[in-house]
Amino acid sequence: MNTYNPLIALLIFLGLSLLGYLFFRPNRGWYWFIKNSSRATDKVIAEDILKRLYHNENASNFLNINDVVRTLKQDEQMVVESINKMTTLGLVKMEGDIVRLTKSGSDYALRIIRAHRLWERYLAEKTGFNKSEWHQRAERKEHELTMDDTNLLANTLGNPQFDPHGDPIPTISGKMAKLKGVPVSDLKVNTIGRIIHIKDKPDIIYKQILAENIHIGSIIRIVEKSSERIVFHSEGEAFKLAPIMAGNITVSVLEKDVAFEEDVLRLNILKENEMAKIIGISKELRGESRRRLLDLGFVKGAEVSIDLLNPLGEPKAYLIKGTSIALRNNQASKILIKK
Secondary structure: OOOOOHHHHHHHHHHHHHHHHHHHOOOOOHHHHHHHHHHHHHHHHHHHHHHHHHHHHHOOOOOEHHHHHHHHOOOHHHHHHHHHHHHHOOOEEEEOOEEEEOHHHHHHHHHHHHHHHHHHHHHHHHOOOOHHHHHHHHHHHOOOOOHHHHHHHHHHOOOOOEOOOOOEOOOOOOOOOOOOOEEHHHOOOOOEEEEEEEOOOOHHHHHHHHHOOOOOOOEEEEEEEOOOOEEEEEOOEEEEEOHHHHOOEEEEEOOOOOOOOOOEEEHHHOOOOOEEEEEEEOOOOOHHHHHHHHHOOOOOOOEEEEEEOOOOOOOEEEEEOOEEEEEOHHHHOOEEEEO
16 A cells, blocks of 8 residues: 655655755756866867877978877867867868868967976976976866966966976967977987987887986987997986987087086995085976975085995985985986095
């Protein structure tokens, strides 16, 4: 026998009302969250397409729709729809099956690139994130920063011209400083140069370069070159790279009469019972991390030695100005010394 229970009916009504409120409440309901997330995804895809087209066109490499779909690794239908929308908005144009940027599309792409490179500079100078994380974090943040946010960030950082990899940062008007250098793979034996740029793409090669602990600002001398490998000396170490890796590192060639100081070493090379003087900190180290080392006493002219070795290899304790300071090898490698 069916019985009507007004209390149960009231509870069901209240439950449905609560669900309806949670789903449709203005601006904060689940419906609006899903809708806004979809819009955000559309925006990210469109901006990624514009940025990818800009980098390829800048290298005189023009992409068709299939190329764009393949390189973005996004849903094919969403990419095609995004290209169609941007064609209507005048951001891209079709020339046969080739997708080309318009002037408006190029300007938009430069704004995204500017936000990305400024955020990488911020991460390098103001945070403790490892440099292997900078690119991926900036890939996400570039879609969140408004133009006002980006301009404020630029002013906060002192309107830098280059990001921490050495890539030029576009100005508000879209102008960029020229990167004048030569790939290490093109240098002759005994050429001396200063590293000014390390490409962060493709990711697999960039990670291999990071693993070698190669620094922006380091002075190098080519000692061997063949089709299999390129060897250069820098800061007390010999680096052996495949030509494809060396091609992703750019140097500013120095005059032949510039002295290459073979006795300039990295602190992590120092051995027990050896004494050295600090001659500087690598330009690779910026912002708070640099200031911290200076505050700890790692300043030019200070004497340093190993105070305590770690059985596991790192960190090591260094004695400087009467104080024992523990540093990991990655940190010590950015402090330059002479024995």
